[in-house]
Amino acid sequence: MWTMSPPCQPYTRNGNMMDLDDPRTVAMKHTLYLISQVRPHYIFFENVKGFESSNGQKMLVSILSESAYSFQEFLLSPLQFGVPNSRLRYYLIAKLEGKGSLMQDLEAISYKPYFDRKLYQCNCPVCSGRSRSLENDHVNHFERNLEFCDRISAYLEADNLAEPHEGHKLIDEKVLEKGFSKLDIVTESSNKTCCFIKCYAKKIEGSGSYYQMTSCEEAHQLKQLLLNGDISSLDYAKRLKLRYFSPREIANFMCFPQSFRFPETVTRAQRYRLLGNSVNVKVVAHVLHWLISA
Known part of the structure; x- marks a missing residue:
């Protein structure tokens, strides 16, 4: 073959x-x-x-x-x-x-x-x-x-979905300030993520989805505060606690077995590139x- x-x-x-x-x-x-x-x-x-x-x-x-x-x-x-x-x-x-x-x-x-x-x-x-x-x-x-489709919660690493895990990386404030409107944001109950490509975490728009750790109920309350003018757009974005999916989580979406491991010498950026090309x-x-x- x-x-x-x-x-x-x-x-x-x-x-x-x-x-x-x-x-x-x-x-x-x-x-x-x-x-x-x-x-x-x-x-x-x-x-x-x-x-x-x-x-x-x-x-x-x-x-x-x-x-x-x-x-x-x-x-x-x-x-x-x-x-x-x-x-x-x-x-x-x-x-x-x-x-x-x-x-x-x-x-x-x-x-x-x-x-x-x-x-x-x-x-x-x-x-x-x-x-x-x-x-x-x-x-x-x-x-x-x-x-x-399954809910994405089944593909996440951490048991506590509301707080960052050791391997999780929050989206930088500068990125939120410039590109928040371009983010595809998903929650634990979502049943669809966008295609992850090799420039994920480097290019914001069109490179994959981003995970909202704040609950949907709290996010709704924050939205009301934003609409009422009580918080700024940047404060709203920051309080959603948005993070990147980790390489392991993207490997889960790509259906690699749990036994799959990257060598320790492979950097996080390299893992994203490899998975995006997989x-x-x-x-x-x-x-x-x-x-x-x-």
Whole structure:
């Protein structure tokens, strides 16, 4: 089995959108050439949403078709699997002729995880048949899947959710003063967080969600004080006790096992970068299971 997750910058909205003209696609193009020569039995490919409409995707499916592969493409989010994290990604799985067949439609990419074989002892929304297609849904909200998602409290480190844990870092006052309105703020009862990317805790807007340790009841009271002019906007933001999610918590949202540990030599910033460039383990496990068991 060959697994591929080439650089996403040529296809992401925050990148340069140069597609195959981006020098970072050289390795992918060479690997696709090798696929046509070596013809591995199984292929797994992952990238960002946006790849599905790129010239890179056209090159990928063209080589697979010419090399006698059956394949299926998906756009899937962890939200469909009950995980309270939005991370919509493109997946392709392929089998060489003679190794079984996958459902295939060159005109459509599936938004629905319709896997016909359950993971052993898995009762997630996909395996239990509760998950729904994202097609025609608003890609930034996924309301139709939120009812199946866990609350984020199940993914947090500390037992005392109202106070900072040793590994937690409060958002700096200067950041609150400049970028409070841009923060995606969630509470322990929320069932959705934004996609965490490699610049989390460095870039505020669009890099992930931030946790409010103040209770919703207290936050409502603070909001009333703000509206009445009794406290300033900065005081309001500070008293919400907003913090960054820790690398361990983001690893939880990415469904890494509790046994997973970073080496002590890896800094906090490096951990955020590595996790931002990683994959959701639960989603990938389901996709790979269907590939090898179909």
